[in-house]
Amino acid sequence: MSVTYIDAIREAQETLLREDPRVFLYGQDIAAFGGAFKATKGLAEMFPDRVLDAPISEDAMAGLAIGAALQGMRPIIEMQFADFSSIAFNQIVNHAATHFYRTGMPVPITVRLPSGGTAGSGPFHSQSMEAIYAHYPGVVVVTPATVADAYSMLIESVNLDDPVIFCEHKFLYRWLKAKSFQGDGLPIGKARITRMGRHATVVTYSAMVHEAVRAAERLQKESGWEIEVVDLRSVKPLDIDTVLASVARTGRLLALGEAFPWGGVTAEVVSRVVADGFHLLEAPPMRLNSRDTPVPYHPKLWAAHRPTPESICDSLRKLLSY
């Protein structure tokens, strides 16, 4: 019997609803329908007062969560797609994120963003928004890559007193399977060495962790290179210590992400490694992101828009031959 990434998200929400009366879910189509991705399937039957359908008002959904959190609740907002959270951007970054600093009173909301690309989803159902939110002080941004992380980090997110943007990757929903929801229990803010290596470090997160591992396995088979893969798990806080320790072992860094190339998590990783670990670098650090266009609709274009094991291998070969 195996469980999927989406099962983990559903299960975590059920656990939270069952164990914490402060938790409630608000989002479009999440009640009787069970959500566009079935992340809340059956929950409205179990908790009819606390799993509520929202109007198509992302700004008001986020505002509502903030108001409820100020009254002691632990709301979880489901954005139907991460892309639509742009409508709620103001409430999240200006209202929720500033509140603790301004008033001393934290705003414990969790906003779930079904993120990232899947074939055929096109420009408005494929975005990766983590960098935009991470830019703002006061927002925790998590990007689980494993079934166990999806489960434990969602529970941890809701229990954190600060606003959390929970970036769950749609591609992993049903493709990614595991034996159980139990993991190593790493907390938010700690990166994980997913694969050990000594010739180069790939720092990545979310679905790209799996692409990086594939690329690493291919290079090992091809020419014996041993590639270390670091899963950031949360992009804010960013566990730069684990990254630096890995670069200290390997001397070479590839920062990999599915988001657009301008700025973002990969740029942040590179700039911190250069600033704090310049002496560790045997080659200029590299970045690999999606292309700098909107996410295309057609599966062939989409597959060439995002990093793939092939393009990751190409980048690594270049990095290793430096």
Added chain:
Amino acid sequence: MPQLGESIAEATVVRLLVGVGSAVTTDQEVMEVETNKATMGVTALCSGVVEELRAEEGVSYAVGTILGVLDVTEEEVARTGVDTLESLEKKRLEQVSEQQVKGEQNLHFAVEGEGYEEAAPPEIVPSIRGLSVPTGTMGAHYISPRMRARMDEMGLREADLSAIVGSGAGGRVTVDDLEKFLDYIQTWPSSQASPMRLAVADAMRRSWTRPLATVGTSLGLDKVLSHRRDQTKKAGPTLYLLRAFALALKEQPEVAGFLIGSKVVHPRSFDIGVAVAVEDGVLVPVIRQVDQKSLVDLVQEYDDLVDRARRRRLTEADTKGGIATVTNFGTFGLTWGTPIPLPNETLILGIGAGVKKPVWSEHLSAFVPATEADLEMTFDHRVVDGGGAGLLLRRIVGLLQEPHLL
């Protein structure tokens, strides 16, 4: 099985609405399928007769699985643009060959064990962008931050990398090359260099960063030697040279100028050093204001400094502030050399051993015996040219032909 929604990988056939032999029309629902999101109908895209049903009720099929086959007329295929079994196979083959050609595959986690085409290592082209190093930077020229840190940790200098053949882009020496080299030299006998050796090495390495040139001429020593014979307090030939050097420099001090950026720093005082060979190195005590002291006055000071140098009893002040150095490698029986100035000086004057030679005398129209030594001056070519250095050298030779004036 159609793609029935976001991130749906498979769906279950709930009910078959047609059987083999049934006639179907365009857009007719032929079966019901269920995903974890919804139940929906699967429609036929054209009219025809069901030839084969591959799907069974209650069974899940992956997206893209062929669930059944319709027997359709060619006209109907043309009218509706649907895929046939043949066209699907053709597309599949085209896709496979395209992937092989381009190495581009839309493959994700579900696909296992695909082979990988061995690729030639990518060629590194010089560029101002990305990973390439500038062209023509062989050997140790480009040092990565990591290698710089490793070298600092080990006290290595760029000159220490000269023996390593680089394997990195553009032939650069990588940190791996360095580690391998260090492992390699482990197998050779080695000893710890003395602090004196390291100090000289450091001074010479720093000095060698400049464009140094050497000029030389012959010096007749007979006048000096006969003058020396008449003295009670005898100065050595090095001291004569020292005194002549100081007087000549006083006349043309710019030759001893020191170039820093766009500035030439001129001598403040004619303080000149003397190279003294000691165990495993050289020390250079400095004699002060050589231009203002007579030869006789200098003897005591000179002897004292040389003695203390040999006994390694010099203070830091004794070796500071020189503007040039004199070295007598004649004491080793050598006749010529190319001395290297101290890194903080522009000039060094070297003298070889005196040798008795037949010299043509115009006056006597005959060869006569004479004692001569070779005199060499090495200078920083940024500061002074061969002509200027030669002028200074000839003036020194001239002064030494009138030793009573020294």
Added chain:
Amino acid sequence: MTDHTSITSQRTGADYVRAMYCAMIQARMLENKLSSLYKAGKIVGGVYLGKGQEAVSAALGSALIPGRDIFAPLIRDQAGRTAFGEPFIDCARAYLGSVLGPMRGRDGNIHRGRPREGMLAMISHLGSAVSVVAGSLLAKRLQGHLPGTVGATCVGDGATSTGAFHEGLNLAAVEKLPLVVIVANNQFAYSTPTSRQYACEDLVDRAKGYGVTGHSVDGTDFLACAGVIGNAVSLARAGGGPQLVVARLLRLSGHGEHDDGSYVPDSVKAGIYGRDCIDVAEQQLLEFQIMSAEEIAAIRETAAVEVQAAVAQAQQEPVPDPYLEDWRAFSSELSQPQS
């Protein structure tokens, strides 16, 4: 907000209008002091006054129950804040940057609040508080505390043009929450007249579109404000769902003290909404014998003393020290604090 903890039910009748008048006078005197501090260069940043809007704001604030209700004031709600129990010192400290104030110098002027006590700290993005108050009410519903509770917020005519206002009011209507939204239609959003803000005849007509109860009032008419706004709050409290009150009035100052409001035509200033609601209030209080001239004078005198004391205290208090500031935007002890 100690003075008001004794209130356990919504004020009515003479109690209500007396409380309103007190808050109006106190707010006006406090704001006059702020204006003079600004002109003396004692205040860093903007000063935004509610002059001319006190009757509307106080009618709302005095109808709310501190400690139970939720109130999200906007920039011209000094009277409502005071009526809801905000002490003068909060205002003085926020404007003068005292580190002892509710915002500790991290935010200033009208952005202050006491969210733990139900008075939210506004952000500058207009309309954004509507859904936040709705969320606080939804929380109370889930917690079983909703009956008898009201949430209220104020906006201007400009905020009605935002998506946030629309989304928030629609959501509150869908959830049937006891939300009172006051639109102080003061005819100018900064310098933009209402003709460039909306094209409908009257903003209150929108109430029907949202499925909420609409109310109109002359915002300069003290007793009318008490009647209409007090009633709207009562209706919400009694389970009547969201209430939209549109008050017509005129801002009797610039957008902020840096602005002379020269774009407001003299004809508008001379018009019906150009009158001062405080003059109207005193006239009405005397006419209907709710308060005597002596009582009014005493309230004014006390207010002046208390305002002066608060400002004097805040001026002597320490300002924030960047070296002592913890510079943390997270409340959680995350394992890797962001550098």
